[in-house]
Amino acid sequence: MAQILTQTLRPPSVPLIAVDPYFSVWSAADRLYDEHTTHWTNKRNSMAGIIRIDGKPRRFMGKVDLADLARVNELPAMEQISVKVEPLTSTYVFEADGIELEAAFMTPLLQDDLELLSRPVSYMTFRVRSIDGKAHRVQLYIDLSAELCVHATDQAVTWSRAETGERVAAMRIGTEEQPILGRIGDDTRIDWGYVYLAVPQSEGLQTAIHSAKMRMRFADSGQLPEKDDEACPREAADDPVAMAAVFDFGETGEQPLSRYAIAAYDDIHAIEYFGKPLDAYWRKAGMTYEEMLNQAAEQYDELVVRCADFNRKLIHESTQAGGEKYADMLSLAYRQAIAAHKLVAGEQGELLFFSKENFSNGCIATVDVSYPSIPLFLHGNPELVKGMMRPIFKYAASEEWTFDFAPHDVGCYPAANGQVYGENKLEYQMPIEECGNMLIMAAAVCLYEGNAEFAREHWELLTRWAAYLKEHGMDPANQLCTDDFAGHLAHNANLSIKAIIGIGGYSILCSMLGDPEGEAYLTTAQEMADKWVETASAGDHYKLTFDSSPDTWSLKYNLVWDRLFGLHLFPTSVAEDEIRHYLAKQNEFGTPLDSRSTYTKADWLVWSASMATSKEQFEQLVEPLWHFLNETPSRVPFTDWYDTVSGKQIGFQNRSVVGGLFLPLLKAL
Known part of the structure; x- marks a missing residue:
């Protein structure tokens, strides 16, 4: 069993997506691939990650436990070397077959920028590099499942492509019923609005909305289905639907190569306030959801720098105040x-x-x-x-x-x-x-x-x-x-x-x-x-x-x-x-x-x-x-x-x- 070498604190659960009480995904395990990712209520909100190195598939995020997908469970996992939780970022490092993979999950909750803080967006960045002096062909698969937009998996979901222009390819899934602001309570998950997976257009990019069987297809061939699943709508638990993207890093050497994806959520209306629906703060100037997604992509490089700077400053300040622990x-x-x-x-x-x-x-x-x-x-x-x-x-x-x-x-x-x-x-x-x-x-x-x-x-x-x-x-x-x-x-x-x-x-x-x-x-x-x-x-x-x-x-x-x-x-x-x-x-x-x-x-x-x-x-x-x-x-x-x-x-x-x-x-x- 691999040892986690470089992280002092073993978090009881690691924040991956942390936006609001509904849009929230965690890893409650020592290793990102040990268990399904979950909502903070402990219900499954699964995301999956697979990497192909010179044609050999390995898991790095999540699990698949469906009987007809048992082979994916048997895929060998990359060795997780470390996990590091900083104020705005959770970063995992993996190694396998001469490749190092860094997976960073960043939500830019910067309090001096309230429109940004309210933006329902979280970034997933994947960096790969060779660590054995050889060049390797690398492809990387990620997906977000329909579980992120339902309260219970017996709810029917629909899916579609989003109109976001040429810069970003975006997919979305939401419930068929769309009971906006209709579910009230504690141990609940959102079942209205739409979860999005958005990725910048790049050479070799593949995207698909399909049953989770496409994980096996990628593991075997490096390819996604050519067409999106047409059996729409259907229950989230019935042959589960997911949105997937495949990044083709090509020949990877010692110089790191990076790609990123955006996980986002359009809740349409956010709060009922004395009988009237209110929208998230970022909408107050009339920006559309598609405009917001494009802006989120345009600001990615800037936000990586801002978040890293914030992490350093807050960690330094808190260490000075009370020590490293x-x-x-x-x-x-x-x-x-x-x-x-x-x-x-x-x-x-x-x-x-x-x-x-x-x-x-x-x-x-x-x-x-x-x-x-x-x-x-x-x-x-x-x-x-x-x-x-x-x-x-x-x-x-x-x-x-x-x-x-x-x-x-x-x-x-x-x-x-x-x-x-x-x-x-x-x-x-x-x-x-x-x-x-x-x-x-x-x-x-x-x-x-x-x-x-x-x-x-x-x-x-x-x-x-x-x-x-x-x-x-x-x-x-x-x-x-x-x-x-x-x-x-x-x-x-x-x-x-x-x-x-x-x-x-x-x-x-x-x-x-x-x-x-x-x-x-x-x-x-x-x-x-x-x-x-x-x-x-x-x-x-x-x-x-x-x-x-x-x-x-x-x-x-x-x-x-x-x-x-x-x-x-x-x-x-x-x-x-x-x-x-x-x-x-x-x-x-x-x-x-x-x-x-x-x-x-x-x-x-x-x-x-x-x-x-x-x-x-x-x-x-x-x-x-x-x-x-x-x-x-x-x-x-x-x-x-x-x-x-x-x-x-x-x-x-x-x-x-x-x-x-x-x-x-x-x-x-």
């Missing part, structure tokens, strides 16, 4: 955090950035999912934080929302038509949690922009929520918080911190806007913090709840904003005592969330570690998270909820909250 984790988290969202333009052209609660409950624009994710976006582009908050402000200001605290969500993805969490029953609300989150997020985005006009636009709601925290936040009643999987909790000490920081954040906004009420709110926050220290103290640490025994404890992750905001409401000794206690309670794969269980949350673990006074302490606290990712038997996209003893996933995967791992990159204000 921390940099590995941010590289794995970056695309996932962004691609768990959909960026759209509202009716007035406003930016809206919708998260999906993946493998949780499917909620859209969830406040307590946005809150942990914002460090990545404050670091990259605060406009995206505003885009998260606007749907909540709109809903909270409507007659549909009757509570005097902030909502939890605005619906279930992709339908943002009003809160669905807990059937809107009072006992399932998160009053302190969401008020605190919205106030902290508002203060953070305004401080990072140096401008509070965004808060002014929503001042009535922010003032109402600050007043709510002032009245109810010191000693929270029995209620849920963002860690709702742990159940209701009264007198929650960490939730009280959130209320105190939320009030402090409101005082900052008052000061920025010249509102004299700010001083009174700051005084209130200080008085509450003083009382908190006295009530929560357990001697060498601070308790889980105000009324619990001194041997209870919890990660006080909300405290980190006291330093970032420059409020200094709590003595520095609070964080120092907590950090020592977290290290003392550490298990093999990290410090648990609290004293009730051995599971933890990756985002809160990093936030808590960020309160450390030394880089050494920080690395001590976060290194077990790296080991979890490297060793967990749970081969899923980065989960934020796992057991610190067994190293197994408890729940959640591919969530936006891993954006919280970027908090150490934020500067105190």
Whole structure:
């Protein structure tokens, strides 16, 4: 069995295509050819790759397990030498028969270019070169299956060629029914719109839309069918259809030769927003899908350079902040955090950035999912934080929302038509949690922009929520918080911190806007913090709840904003005592969330570690998270909820909250 030699971290799952909650393909295996590629929900979204070297076929991506295609499974695989995950790119290197193949999967999620970030395009680049001093004839086959555009494989699909002009050859597959925005829920895949495979025209290029049997035809002859499959439409599971391209590299020597393909998705409409369909952000100027594909091809060379430059800079910055293992984790988290969202333009052209609660409950624009994710976006582009908050402000200001605290969500993805969490029953609300989150997020985005006009636009709601925290936040009643999987909790000490920081954040906004009420709110926050220290103290640490025994404890992750905001409401000794206690309670794969269980949350673990006074302490606290990712038997996209003893996933995967791992990159204000 080949050994992976050059990658330090073994990712539990490698992002290949990472665009949005629907257009998402991963490799949950050590080697790209060990298993089928999958959607983040673990359902098959298969892509296949075969290379012919001097007429000898070898696999490098995916599997084929159909009985009549068993010979493809028996094809020898290239030896995978390495896999490297960088923020925007996942790169595999293979060797066989004197040839080195590099396969790079790049999604240009650059936050300083929002039209590009919202573009539903991912690039696959294939570079080949001789490594034995001899020339070799090389052909390379790739395909995308109909599984990428169906929720279930019993859905019928149709296919066609796309009109993209002379530069690009494009093919597409979509469901026959096309139920646009009709499927709502969590463990779902898109079944409307069209998946595309687009390739630049080049000498020797072959393309075909046909049953997966063409993989065998290529393996045997190097040729694709001359005509596209005519048995259209048919079920995705019935003699599966795929779009394929074959690149002819000709005689390949020591000088690398490169070809690329574009995987893309036209979702037609992206989000339903209070009863009206909205399109992806890139469409706001009226560009057609075909124009977008051509632009994506024209910009390929430029984007390769931009993405490589971004990768280098972010890896350097994260290594400086937390060491090489921390940099590995941010590289794995970056695309996932962004691609768990959909960026759209509202009716007035406003930016809206919708998260999906993946493998949780499917909620859209969830406040307590946005809150942990914002460090990545404050670091990259605060406009995206505003885009998260606007749907909540709109809903909270409507007659549909009757509570005097902030909502939890605005619906279930992709339908943002009003809160669905807990059937809107009072006992399932998160009053302190969401008020605190919205106030902290508002203060953070305004401080990072140096401008509070965004808060002014929503001042009535922010003032109402600050007043709510002032009245109810010191000693929270029995209620849920963002860690709702742990159940209701009264007198929650960490939730009280959130209320105190939320009030402090409101005082900052008052000061920025010249509102004299700010001083009174700051005084209130200080008085509450003083009382908190006295009530929560357990001697060498601070308790889980105000009324619990001194041997209870919890990660006080909300405290980190006291330093970032420059409020200094709590003595520095609070964080120092907590950090020592977290290290003392550490298990093999990290410090648990609290004293009730051995599971933890990756985002809160990093936030808590960020309160450390030394880089050494920080690395001590976060290194077990790296080991979890490297060793967990749970081969899923980065989960934020796992057991610190067994190293197994408890729940959640591919969530936006891993954006919280970027908090150490934020500067105190």
